[in-house]
Amino acid sequence: xxxxxxxxxxxxxxxxxxxxxxxxxxxxxxxxxxxxxxxxxxxxxxxxxxxxxxxxxxxxxxxxxxxxxxxxxxxxxxxxxxxxxxxxxxxxxxxxxxxxxxxxxxxxxxxxxxxxxxxxxxxxxxxxxxxxxxxxxxxxxxxxxxxxxxxxxxxxxxxxxxxxxxxxxxxxxxxxxxxxxxxxxxxxxxxxxxxxxxxxxxxxxxxxxxxxxxxxxxxxxxxxxxxxxxxxxxxxxxxxxxxxxxxxxxxxxxxxxxxxxxxxxxxxxxxxxxxxxxxxxxxxxxxxxxxxxxxxxxxxxxxxxxxxxxxxxxxxxxxxxxxxxxxxxxxxxxxxxxxxxxxxxxxxxxxxxxxxxxxxxxxxxxxxxxxxxxxxxxxxxxxxxxxxxxxxxxxxxxxxxxxxxxxxxxxxxx
Ligand SMILES: Nc1ncnc2c1ncn2[C@@H]1O[C@H](COP(=O)(O)OP(=O)(O)O)[C@@H](O)[C@H]1O
Ligand SMILES: CC(=O)OP(=O)(O)O
Ligand SMILES: [Mg+2]
Numbered sequence: 001x002x003x004x005x006x007x008x009x010x011x012x013x014x015x016x017x018x019x020x021x022x023x024x025x026x027x028x029x030x031x032x033x034x035x036x037x038x039x040x041x042x043x044x045x046x047x048x049x050x051x052x053x054x055x056x057x058x059x060x061x062x063x064x065x066x067x068x069x070x071x072x073x074x075x076x077x078x079x080x081x082x083x084x085x086x087x088x089x090x091x092x093x094x095x096x097x098x099x100x101x102x103x104x105x106x107x108x109x110x111x112x113x114x115x116x117x118x119x120x121x122x123x124x125x126x127x128x129x130x131x132x133x134x135x136x137x138x139x140x141x142x143x144x145x146x147x148x149x150x151x152x153x154x155x156x157x158x159x160x161x162x163x164x165x166x167x168x169x170x171x172x173x174x175x176x177x178x179x180x181x182x183x184x185x186x187x188x189x190x191x192x193x194x195x196x197x198x199x200x201x202x203x204x205x206x207x208x209x210x211x212x213x214x215x216x217x218x219x220x221x222x223x224x225x226x227x228x229x230x231x232x233x234x235x236x237x238x239x240x241x242x243x244x245x246x247x248x249x250x251x252x253x254x255x256x257x258x259x260x261x262x263x264x265x266x267x268x269x270x271x272x273x274x275x276x277x278x279x280x281x282x283x284x285x286x287x288x289x290x291x292x293x294x295x296x297x298x299x300x301x302x303x304x305x306x307x308x309x310x311x312x313x314x315x316x317x318x319x320x321x322x323x324x325x326x327x328x329x330x331x332x333x334x335x336x337x338x339x340x341x342x343x344x345x346x347x348x349x350x351x352x353x354x355x356x357x358x359x360x361x362x363x364x365x366x367x368x369x370x371x372x373x374x375x376x377x378x379x380x381x382x383x384x385x386x387x388x389x390x391x392x393x394x395x396x397x398x399x400x401x402x403x404x405x406x407x408x409x410x411x412x413x414x
Contacts, residue, residue, distance in 0.1 A: 003094040004087050005029055006148075007400035008071065010099065010137055012129040013218040013246060013297065014038035015070040018400035019078060021086050022094070029404070033084055035077060037061065037070035041218065041246055042297040045070070047077070054083055067133040071140055093148045096141045097407045099399055101130035101186055101239060103154025109407045112138055112150035120152065125276055126238050127186075129219075129248075129285055130155075132275045153403035155239075158188025161229040169237075183241075185233030187215040187343075191223045193402035194342055194395045199228065201380035201393070202337055210335050212328045214321060215397065216352070217343035218246040218297065222321065224328035232331060234324050240285055243320050246297035249288035250320060257284065299345045303352060318352065322359045329363050336390050339365050342397040350375075353383070357392055364389025 003022040009015065016036045020029035033051035045064045049056040064070050078087055086092060098112075102123045110116045117138065124131040138150050167182045176182060194213050199206040206228040213223045220243040224232040234242025234251075244250035257264040257280035268282035277285075291297050293313040294305075302310045329336060339360065341353050350373050357367045366388035375381045375394050384391040 004032075004092045005095040005097060005404065006093055007097045007404045008099065008137055008141075009399045009403075010067045010071075010130065010134045011218060013041040015040075015067050015074065015137070016400060017071070017074050017078075018398075018404070019084070019087060020404065028408070031401075032086060033078065033081075034400075035074050037064060037074060040065070040067065040070065041291070047073075049077065051081065051084055054081075066136075068136040068140060071137045072144070075144060090145055091147050093145050095407075096138075096145060096148050096150050097404055098134055098138055098141075098150060098152045099155065099189055099403050100134045100152040101155040102127035102184065103152070103156045104180065104184075106154055107157055107160055109151055109153040109403070109410045112142075112152055116152070121274075124274065126184075128238070128275055128277050128281055130239065135274070151407050153189065153406045155186040155188045155190075156184040157406075158192045159183075159185030159223075159230045159233050162231060162233070166232050181237055183233075183236045185221075185223070185230060186235040186239045187219070187221045187223070187233070188230065189399045189402045189406070190215045190342060190397045191225065191230060191233075192406070193397050193399065194340055195225050195228055196402075197380050197395050197397075198338060198340060198393060201382075204337070209337055210332050211338050211340050212325055212332070212336055213340040213342065213395075214325075214346050214356075215343040216243075216299075216317075216321075216341065216345035216349070219248065220245050220250075220317070220343065220345065222324040222328060224331050226332055232328060240281075243324070244289045244316060246299075247286045247289045247291045249284045249292075252284070299349060299352075303349055314352070314355075318355045318359065321356050325356070325360050326363070334363075336363075338384070338391040338393045340393045340395050342395045347394055347396055353392075353394075365392055367392055 005020040007018045018031055019033040020031050022029050036048045039045045044060040047056055047059040047061050064073055100120055104123050141150055191213055196206055198211055199209045209228050211225045215221055219239050221234045223230055240248055241251050264280035266279050268277045268279045271277045290302055290313050294302055294309050302313050353372055357365050366385040367383055368385045371383040375383055379396050381394050382391055383394055
C-alpha cells in the first residue's frame with residue numbers, strides 16, 4: 001500500500017493541500033497532486049486542481065464557507081479522483097502535515113498528541129484567523145483519517161533567530177514574560193522556502209544570503225533575512241501587526257480601538273467556545289484592510305480599478321511596504337542580495353511591484369519593465385534591470401513543500 005502524505009495549509013482565505021507519495025527512506029517524497037480551495041473571504045469560493053496533465057481552474061463551489069468545509073471537500077475530491085491511483089481510500093493516507101501559524105516557543109515540527117494539541121489550542125487567541133481553523137482541520141483528520149499521524153509545523157519558528165531587542169516589546173517585563181507577550185513573527189514557512197530557493201538561484205550558501213522578502217497574500221508581511229536567518233518580520237505577537245491585509249488593518253496606533261468603539265474590550269458576537277475574540281480584535285482582524293476600504297478582498301481587482309478608494313488602498317499598501325523596505329535595508333546595512341516578492345499579490349501583482357520598486361530606486365533597486373510584466377515561469381525569476389545595484393526577484397513560494405521539508409528534517413519516520 002502506498003504511503004500518502006498530505007501537506008495542509010490553512011490560510012486566512014484559502015486551504016491548499018499538496019499530495020505526496022513516500023518513496024522510501026532518505027529520498028524526498030514525490031508530489032502527485034495539488035489542490036486549492038480559495039476565496040473564503042471573497043466568494044464565490046473556487047477550486048483549483050492539478051494532477052499531472054489533469055487541471056481544473058477556478059471551478060465555483062457552493063456551500064463552502066470555512067476552512068473546515070474546504071478541507072472535507074478536498075478530501076472527498078482526492079479520494080474520488082480515479083486518476084489518483086495511489087489515493088483511492090482514506091487508509092492510504094499515512095501522514096497529515098499541518099501548517100499552524102502560531103507555534104509559541106516550539107522551534108521545530110511537533111507530532112500532534114494530547115499535550116501538543118492543547119498547547120496550540122491555548123495559543124489560538126494569538127492567531128485568531130488561523131490556529132482555530134488549523135486545529136479544526138486537525139480534529140477532522142483525527143476523526144476522518146484515524147490511521148494517519150498528524151504533524152504540525154509553525155509559521156513562527158523561522159523567526160526564533162530574531163535578536164532580543166527586536167523580539168521584546170518595551171512593556172513591563174514581568175508581565176511580558178508571564179503572558180508570553182513578545183514579537184513572534186509569521187509567514188516563516190514561506191520565508192524558509194524563499195531563503196532556500198533564492199540561495200539556490202544565486203548559487204550561494206544559504207548562510208550567506210541577505211534579502212528583504214515580501215510575502216504578500218491575504219495576510220502580508222516583510223522579513224529581513226541576514227546570513228540566511230530571520231532578523232526581523234513585520235508581524236508581531238499576532239499576525240495583525242505590520243502591513244495591512246485583506247481584512248486586517250496592519251499596524252495602527254493601539255489606542256485607536258478605544259476611540260473607534262467603547263465596546264473594544266468586550267467579547268465580540270463571533271466569539272465561540274474555541275475562539276475568544278474581543279470586539280477590537282474582530283474589527284482589526286476581520287473588518288478592516290482592503291475589505292473595509294474597497295468592499296473587496298481581491299487585490300487583483302483593486303490594482304486594476306480606477307475607483308479612488310481602490311487607488312487609496314493600493315497607495316496605502318505601497319506606502320507601508322516601502323517604509324519597511326527602507327527600515328530593513330538599514331538593518332541589513334545595505335548588504336542586500338535582492339528584494340524578493342512572493343505570495344499571491346507579490347507573484348501576480350506586476351503593478352504593485354513596479355510602484356514599490358520605483359519608490360525604492362534611491363536604494364539601488366530598479367526593474368526591467370518587460371521582465372516585470374512577463375516574468376519567466378520559474379521558482380525564482382529575476383525582474384531587476386541589468387546593472388542595478390541590487391537585484392529584484394519573484395519567488396513562487398510553496399509553503400506545503402517547505403513545511404514538509406521541516407517535518408522530514410525532524411526525522412519522523414515515513
Ligand atoms: N493579478 C493579481 N494582482 C494582484 N493580486 C492578485 C492577483 N491575483 C490574485 N491576487 C491576490 O492574491 C491574494 C491571495 O494570495 P495567497 O497568497 O494565495 O493567499 P493566502 O494568504 O490565503 O494564502 C488575494 O488578495 C488575491 O486577490
Ligand atoms: C500568517 C498569515 O497571515 O497567513 P495568511 O497570509 O495565510 O493569512
Ligand atoms: Mg498564505
